[in-house]
Amino acid sequence: xxxxxxxxxxxxxxxxxxxxxxxxxRFTFSRYWMxxxxxxxGKGLEWVSSIxxxxxxxxxxDSVKGRFTISRDNAKNTLWLQMNNLKSExxxxxxxxxxRAATLRGQGTQVTVSS
Numbered sequence: 001x002x003x004x005x006x007x008x009x010x011x012x013x014x015x016x017x018x019x020x021x022x023x024x025x026r027f028t029f030s031r032y033w034m035x036x037x038x039x040x041x042g043k044g045l046e047w048v049s050s051i052x053x054x055x056x057x058x059x060x061x062d063s064v065k066g067r068f069t070i071s072r073d074n075a076k077n078t079l080w081l082q083m084n085n086l087k088s089e090x091x092x093x094x095x096x097x098x099x100r101a102a103t104l105r106g107q108g109t110q111v112t113v114s115s
Contacts, residue, residue, distance in 0.1 A: 001026055002024075002026055002027050002098055002104050003024070003025045003026045003106075004022055004023070004024055004095075004096050004097070004098065004104070004105060004106035005022065005023045005106055005107070006020060006021065006022050006094060006095060006096055006106045006107065006108055006109040007020070007021050007022075007023075007109055008020040008021050008109060009093075009094060009109030009110045009111045009112075010110075010111070010112070011112045011114065012086055012111070012112070012113055013113070013114070013115050014086060014087060014088060014113055014114075014115055015085055015086065016086050016113070017082070017083060017084045017085075017086065018083045018086065018111060019080060019081070019082050019083070020036070020080065020081040020083065020094055020096075020109060020111075021078060021079070021080055022034075022036075022078065022079040022080070022081075022096030022106060023077065023078055024077045024078070024079065024096070024098075025077060027098070029072075029074060029077040030053055030054075030074035031053055032053055032098055033050055033051065033052055033053060033100075034050070034051050034070075034072060034079045034096060034097070034098065035047065035048075035049065035050050035051075035096065035097040035098075035099065035100050035102065036048040036049045036050075036068075036070060036079075036081045036094060036095070036096055036097070037094075037095050037097055037100075037102045037105065038090075038092035038093065038094045038095065038111075039092055039093050039095070039108075040089075040091060040092040041091070041092075045095075045101075045102050046061070046092075047061060047100055047102075048060070048061050048064055048068065048081070048094070049061065049064065049068060049070040049081065050070070050100065051070045051071070051072055051079070053074075054074075055071065055072050055074070058070050063089070064083075064090070067083065067084050067085045067086075068081060068082065068083050068084070069081070069082040069084075070082075079096050081094065081096075083111070086111075086113045087113060088113050088114060089113075090111060090113050091111060091112050091113050091114070092110075092111060093108040093109065093110050093111075094108060094109050094110075094111055095107075095108045
C-alpha cells in the first residue's frame with residue numbers, strides 16, 4: 001500500500017518561505033511522476049506542481065510559477081516543495097500525490113500565510 005507522509009507546514013507571514021517534504025514508501029518512487037496539490041478552505045483540490053521520475057522535467061500552476069520549486073531525491077524517496085514569497089492565497093492543506101488527480105495522496109500538511 002502506497003504511503004506518503006508530508007511535513008513542513010506551518011504559519012508564516014506574507015512574503016515568507018516554507019519547505020515541504022514528502023516521504024514516500026511502499027512503491028518504486030523513482031519510476032513515477034510525483035505531484036503537489038493543495039486544498040484551500042472551502043475549495044476543491046488544486047494541482048500545484050509536477051516532477052518527472054528523474055527530476056529533469058517540472059511544471060507549475062500559473063499561480064505559483066516563479067515562487068515555488070519542486071524537487072526530489074530518488075535515493076531518499078523524498079519529494080520537496082520550496083515555497084517562497086508566500087501569499088495569503090497560498091493558505092491550504094498541501095498534499096503530495098502519486099497521481100495528478102491526487103487519488104493516492106498523503107494526509108497533508110497545513111500551510112497558513114497570515115500576518
